[in-house]
Structure formats: structure tokens, C-alpha cells
Amino acid sequence: MIQIRIPICSSLAVLVLAACGAPAERTTPAADTVAASEVEAAFANVSTARILAAAETPEEWLTYGGNYDETRHSLLQKVNTETVSRLGVAWTYDLRTSRGVESTPIVVDGVMYVTSAWSVVHALDAATGEELWVHEPDVDRAVGVNACCDVVNRGVAVYDGKIYLGVIDGRLQALDAETGELVWSTVTVDQSKPYTITGAPRVVDGKVLIGNGGAELGVRGYLSAYDASTGKLVWRFYTTPNPEKEEDNAASDAVFAELANETWGDEGAWVEDGGGGTVWDSIVYDHVNDQIIFGVGNGSPWNRTFRDPSGGDNLFLSSMVAVDADTGAYKWHFQTTPGDNWDYTATQTIILADLPLGEDGAMRRVAMQAPKNGFFYVVDAATGEFISGEPFVPITWATGLDENGRPIEVPEARYGTTPILQLPGALGAHNWHPMAFNPDLNLAYIPAQEIPQAYAEDSRFTGDPATWNTGADFAAGTAPDLPPGTLEAIRASLKGRLIAWDPVAQEARWTVEHDNAWNGGILSTAGGLVFQGKLGGEFAAYNAATGDKLWSHDVKSGAASGPGTFEIDGEQYVTITTGWGSAYALVAGMAYPDGVPPSVGKVVTFKLGGNAIIADADLPMVERTPKGEDFGSAEMVAAGTVHFARHCAVCHGQLAISSGVLPDLRWSQITADTGSWESVVRGGALASNGMVSFVDHLTPEESEAIRAYVLRQAHNAVADEATGGTP
Ligand code: CA
Numbered sequence: 001m002i003q004i005r006i007p008i009c010s011s012l013a014v015l016v017l018a019a020c021g022a023p024a025e026r027t028t029p030a031a032d033t034v035a036a037s038e039v040e041a042a043f044a045n046v047s048t049a050r051i052l053a054a055a056e057t058p059e060e061w062l063t064y065g066g067n068y069d070e071t072r073h074s075l076l077q078k079v080n081t082e083t084v085s086r087l088g089v090a091w092t093y094d095l096r097t098s099r100g101v102e103s104t105p106i107v108v109d110g111v112m113y114v115t116s117a118w119s120v121v122h123a124l125d126a127a128t129g130e131e132l133w134v135h136e137p138d139v140d141r142a143v144g145v146n147a148c149c150d151v152v153n154r155g156v157a158v159y160d161g162k163i164y165l166g167v168i169d170g171r172l173q174a175l176d177a178e179t180g181e182l183v184w185s186t187v188t189v190d191q192s193k194p195y196t197i198t199g200a201p202r203v204v205d206g207k208v209l210i211g212n213g214g215a216e217l218g219v220r221g222y223l224s225a226y227d228a229s230t231g232k233l234v235w236r237f238y239t240t241p242n243p244e245k246e247e248d249n250a251a252s253d254a255v256f257a258e259l260a261n262e263t264w265g266d267e268g269a270w271v272e273d274g275g276g277g278t279v280w281d282s283i284v285y286d287h288v289n290d291q292i293i294f295g296v297g298n299g300s301p302w303n304r305t306f307r308d309p310s311g312g313d314n315l316f317l318s319s320m321v322a323v324d325a326d327t328g329a330y331k332w333h334f335q336t337t338p339g340d341n342w343d344y345t346a347t348q349t350i351i352l353a354d355l356p357l358g359e360d361g362a363m364r365r366v367a368m369q370a371p372k373n374g375f376f377y378v379v380d381a382a383t384g385e386f387i388s389g390e391p392f393v394p395i396t397w398a399t400g401l402d403e404n405g406r407p408i409e410v411p412e413a414r415y416g417t418t419p420i421l422q423l424p425g426a427l428g429a430h431n432w433h434p435m436a437f438n439p440d441l442n443l444a445y446i447p448a449q450e451i452p453q454a455y456a457e458d459s460r461f462t463g464d465p466a467t468w469n470t471g472a473d474f475a476a477g478t479a480p481d482l483p484p485g486t487l488e489a490i491r492a493s494l495k496g497r498l499i500a501w502d503p504v505a506q507e508a509r510w511t512v513e514h515d516n517a518w519n520g521g522i523l524s525t526a527g528g529l530v531f532q533g534k535l536g537g538e539f540a541a542y543n544a545a546t547g548d549k550l551w552s553h554d555v556k557s558g559a560a561s562g563p564g565t566f567e568i569d570g571e572q573y574v575t576i577t578t579g580w581g582s583a584y585a586l587v588a589g590m591a592y593p594d595g596v597p598p599s600v601g602k603v604v605t606f607k608l609g610g611n612a613i614i615a616d617a618d619l620p621m622v623e624r625t626p627k628g629e630d631f632g633s634a635e636m637v638a639a640g641t642v643h644f645a646r647h648c649a650v651c652h653g654q655l656a657i658s659s660g661v662l663p664d665l666r667w668s669q670i671t672a673d674t675g676s677w678e679s680v681v682r683g684g685a686l687a688s689n690g691m692v693s694f695v696d697h698l699t700p701e702e703s704e705a706i707r708a709y710v711l712r713q714a715h716n717a718v719a720d721e722a723t724g725g726t727p
Contacts, residue, residue: 080527095601100581144690211279220274235328251328265310276300303471332384372428425453521562533559632708640709
């Protein structure tokens with residue numbers, strides 16, 4: 001534990017503390033008691049007991065989900081249904097990035113710890129936004145190509161005077177909470193493979209829990225526990241077998257031998273790719289049962305026909321898994337999508353709560369999840385027993401759940417080479433955006449969406465590592481020249497909503513329809529409020545019981561992260577990070593007919609009566625003119641369509657329409673001639689920006705075909721714009 005003593009420069013405690021370079025104390029003593037003394041202030045003096053008691057200290061935000069049950073429900077109520085109309089900006093802080101920001105800030109002892117793109121940590125005075133220190137983990141930007149969904153980070157953990165950070169390149173780091181200096185750094189993955197870390201670590205009883213991502217590109221998933229003091233591995237639980245189905249000398253060995261190995265065949269792409277199943281977001285400590293419950297991601301490749309032709313359930317893909325907190329030993333699992341075929345991760349928020357589900361309304365401790373597949377699940381926290389599940393959005397892949405909670409699939413859902421349009425798509429009915437739960441109203445608040453996807457088997461599937469490797473055809477449904485009205489029809493099919501879900505009745509209590517998909521995470525408060533940001537830049541508060549909108553503020557950037565709240569010196573603050581980035585930003589420039597809202601990395605913090613101004617985004621203007629001639633035969637442009645969809649679209653936008661987070665290639669100078677294009681695409685001239693060479697994945701002819709396709713899209717857009725159609 002680190003204890004430091006801050007000399008008080010003056011009795012004007014709050015104002016001057018900031019000037020001394022120290023954070024404003026949460027409980028500032030009265031002026032006469034500090035005049036001639038020192039205030040003892042600890043930086044992140046957090047223990048398991050302190051997090052367990054988080055409900056009694058709602059003025060802080062001690063862990064990613066607000067408390068160990070990850071309810072994101074705060075007991076603070078000075079900002080409430082009566083006062084929220086007076087909420088205004090207290091301060092803003094520039095995170096100095098236009099890439100995706102998904103961080104929920106931790107606030108402890110007057111200090112805010114918040115992460116930005118590329119795993120950079122910023123420590124701020126939580127009352128003023130004044131910068132205390134910045135930790136830059138010096139990531140080689142070339143690893144950006146391994147990040148399926150932008151170089152985001154969802155936050156840190158705090159414990160025993162240290163800050164714990166998962167770095168995008170697979171390192172886990174411990175920092176001194178006071179200075180930001182590195183205490184230890186451990187590599188948690190095989191860095192020769194396309195692993196990434198975007199999720200927030202959690203700390204329980206001296207162990208730091210961290211998973212990883214990378215299933216789209218081909219890795220084997222696991223959750224690890226490291227000693228919080230030393231960075232030494234304590235236990236690891238794999239979510240898929242190793243290729244020989246042999247022991248790993250890991251906590252998962254016994255359950256694989258007992259029941260999981262037999263759910264995998266002996267052949268298929270999983271043997272090379274690792275099978276996927278990455279643990280990239282939800283990790284929850286269930287203190288009642290002294291266990292860790294974590295969510296497991298999709299299969300690698302997505303398409304089971306290629307991954308494992310034997311057709312098994314492939315445990316523990318798309319599952320909630322519970323393990324002993326001390327040893328990592330298996331306790332139970334619940335698989336939401338057996339034999340995943342669609343990128344239906346079950347990594348989404350897991351919330352623990354007591355619900356009146358027993359006889360005569362007796363309380364039962366449950367785990368709740370609304371994963372990508374569109375069902376809201378309630379399972380017994382002690383045993384994993386299925387209690388109930390219903391779709392929270394329209395779905396087409398299954399007709400319901402059987403008595404064990406197993407989905408009743410429609411046969412066509414296991415797609416062949418003919419594209420099928422399906423709900424949900426790979427972006428899910430709910431993605432990483434945190435869900436919240438109000439225990440007074442027994443309502444879960446889901447940031448839900450409808451984003452249909454055309455799935456088709458990729459007949460060209462080769463298992464090419466270090467590029468997207470799903471076995472599903474990303475070119476399905478695209479063509480070099482789309483019929484008029486196609487974009488409008490796609491836009492009309494994209495829906496987003498905030499759903500207040502009653503997990504006992506398994507039905508929506510109220511719903512707010514949004515104007516687009518991919519809206520932000522949720523904060524619930526005892527002030528009777530639900531907060532949510534939107535990609536259009538609106539940050540709003542709703543009545544928790546009715547869904548009536550009570551307040552909103554334009555934060556001048558897309559806002560997708562989970563908001564938080566805290567209190568300092570009797571003043572309640574509400575905070576959100578902006579800068580939307582992430583998977584949807586990279587593909588969905590086409591979702592916004594009038595141009596995509598800017599992605600501006602900021603922390604925006606509100607208080608009652610706040611009157612600070614959020615500066616307008618200073619964005620470079622892009623000249624929307626093609627930089628080269630429309631060229632290439634129909635065959636060439638068609639080939640370019642396929643290669644673009646497979647190699648380029650996940651970063652530069654479906655249909656070559658960028659969201660602006662990464663360059664819109666249609667207007668890029670490098671399309672002007674073969675030489676410029678080649679120098680970047682195969683020559684790696686922009687590798688230091690994250691655009692690595694594709695020389696191992698594209699021939700010169702394929703690269704040139706992509707240039708022809710991109711220029712065709714540029715000329716098509718200009719032609720459509722004349723008729724008012726396309727951005
Ligand atoms: Ca995935």
C-alpha cells in the first residue's frame with residue numbers, strides 16, 4: 001500500500017490543492033483544522049474489502065462496472081429527476097486522439113484514471129480535470145492491424161496503490177498510482193500471434209484478471225490471473241482445447257478432459273487458428289460464491305463448417321463460464337450459442353443481482369447477460385442453471401430457447417454459399433457497450449440494436465493468418481455498382497434503442513427508439529435516472545421508471561462509452577468519455593447520410609449548474625473529389641470488390657465509405673496512380689500509422705483491382721451526390 005503525505009499550502013484547501021499538483025481531497029477537512037497540518041492522502045489505496053463496500057461509498061467509482069456485481073448503478077442522488085435539468089459542463093479534458101475511446105473512468109481518492117486509444121492512461125484531478133500524469137505504453141503502431149475493432153481500451157483497475165492496464169499489444173502493466181511510473185510489465189500473450197487487449201482488468205484478492213481479443217484473426221482464448229504485486233502468473237483458464245487436446249498444465253485441464261474436448265472434432269481450421277473464444281470484456285467477481293464469471297467470445301473462424309466440420313458445440317465458445325477465484329478451477333458454464341457460426345460472442349456485460357424468482361417471491365442470486373445473439377439470459381449464479389431467456393430484439397436465426405436454454409435454430413441460419421440476411425448480424429443485438437441494472441426497479445438497461453447482416457460461406461476460404469479470417473464472405477451482398485436506393489434501404493434497416501428490460505417477467509418495461517445503431521453504454525442512478533450517449537453526439541438522461549427524456553447535452557462528438565458518476569466535496573459529477581471509434585465506426589460510414597459525427601477523444605464531466613463550454617472539433621476538411629480516372633474492366637472491378645471487402649472494409653468502411661476515423665480511400669491522393677497505391681498497400685509506406693504492408697496477402701494485380709474498385713466508388717458517390725443520394 002502506498003501512503004503519501006500532501007502538505008497543505010494554505011487553508012484555502014480545495015483551490016490550492018490543485019495548485020500544489022495534488023488532487024482535491026474527497027473529504028476536505030474544514031479550513032481551521034488543516035491550517036497548520038498535513039492531510040494524509042492515499043493514491044488508489046483500494047482493497048477487495050473497499051470494492052466490496054462500494055455500495056456504501058457511492059462517491060467513488062472503484063472498478064470498471066462500478067462495483068463487483070458490475071451493476072453500474074450508483075446510489076448518488078443529488079442529480080435526480082428534479083435537478084437534472086440544471087446539469088451543465090463542469091470541465092473537459094482533451095485525450096488527444098480521434099481514434100475510438102471506450103473507457104469508463106475510475107475515480108478514487110479525488111483522482112480520475114481514464115484510458116484512451118493505444119492504451120494511454122491519463123490521471124486527472126477528478127474535480128477540475130487538471131492533468132496529474134500520463135502513461136504512454138509505447139505501442140508499436142503496426143500492431144493496430146491486429147485490432148479487429150480499433151485500438152480501443154475500456155479502462156484500468158485500481159488496487160493497493162497501483163493502476164493496472166491491459167495494453168493493446170498484449171502486455172499487462174502495473175503503474176504507481178501517484179506518479180504513473182511503471183512498477184511491472186508482463187507479456188500475457190504470444191506476441192507472434194494477432195492477440196490484442198482492449199478490456200479493463202479486474203482485481204480480486206491480490207490477483208489481476210485479464211483476457212484478450214483476436215478471434216477474428218485466429219487465436220486461442222483464455223483468462224489469466226496475475227499476482228498484483230509481482231506480475232507473476234497465478235492461474236490460466238483456456239476456453240478452447242489445444243490442437244492435440246492435451247493438458248496445458250492450466251486450471252482448465254480437468255474440465256477439458258472431462259467434457260469440453262469431446263465437443264471438438266480432430267480436424268478443421270481450429271487446429272491451426274486456436275478456435276477463438278477470447279475473453280475480451282466481461283469478467284465479474286461473485287463474492288457470494290467466491291468465483292469469477294467471465295464471458296467467452298466467438299469461434300475462429302466464425303463459420304463452423306471450416307472451423308470444425310464434425311459439427312460439435314465447441315465448448316466454451318459463446319459461453320458464460322464460472323471458475324474458482326483462487327485457483328481458476330471450473331465450476332459451471334452456460335453456452336448461449338452452441339457451435340457458434342455468426343460471431344455471436346457472449347462477452348457482453350454480465351451483471352449479478354438478487355431477483356425475486358423463488359417461491360413466494362424469495363430472492364435468488366442470478367447472473368444476467370444480453371449477448372450478441374439477441375436473447376436476454378437469467379441463470380443461477382451458484383450453479384449456472386438456466387432460469388429464463390427471451391429475445392430482447394427481433395431475431396431471425398432462432399425461434400426461441402428450449403427448456404435448457406438451448407436455442408432452437410432455424411435450419412437456414414447455418415448458411416451456405418447463398419447469402420442469407422439475418423438478425424442479429426456479427427455486430428450483435430448488443431455489443432461491448434455496458435448494460436446497467438437498477439436493483440430498486442429490478443430493471444436492466446440494454447443498449448440494443450438491429451444491424452442485419454448477409455451471411456454467406458466464403459468459397460475462397462484459405463485460413464490466411466494475420467488478416468480477417470472468418471470463413472464468412474464479407475463481399476456477400478456487395479457489388480461494384482449498387483442499384484439506386486440501396487444505401488437508403490441499408491440505413492433504414494439500422495436501428496438502435498435503449499430498452500428497460502424486466503428480467504423477472506422477461507419483457508421490456510419501456511423502450512426509447514434511437515435514430516441510429518451503436519449507441520452508448522448505460523449509467524443507472526438512485527436519482528431515478530438512466531444516462532446514455534449516442535453516436536450523434538447527444539448525451540441524455542431518462543427517467544429510469546418511464547423512459548421519458550429529462551435532459552440532454554451535445555458533447556460535440558460521438559459518445560459510446562459507459563458513463564460514470566462520483567462525488568467530491570458534496571458535489572455530484574457525471575462523466576463520459578467521447579470519441580466513438582470501434583468496430584461500428586470502422587464499417588458504418590454509410591450509416592449517416594449527412595456525414596458521420598466527429599470522433600473527438602475527450603473526458604466530459606458535468607455537475608449541477610456547470611457552465612463550461614465544450615470546444616468545437618477542429619477537423620481537417622477533406623476534398624471530396626476522385627483523384628484518379630474510373631478505370632478497369634468489369635471483371636477487374638468485381639475482383640476489387642471482393643478483395644476490398646475481405647482485406648480493407650473492416651478498417652476503411654463497407655462499400656469504401658469511411659466513417660472518418662480512418663482515411664476515406666475514395667478521396668485519398670494515393671489512389672491517383674499505381675505507384676503511390678503500391679507503395680502503401682504492398683510497400684508498407686504508412687506502416688508507422690498502422691497501415692502495414694499487405695505484400696503477403698495481395699498480388700500486384702489484386703492490389704490494383706482494389707484501386708479500381710475504390711475509384712469506381714468515388715466516381716459513383718460524386719454521381720449520386722448530384723442527385724442528392726450519397727455522402
Ligand atoms: Ca468477434
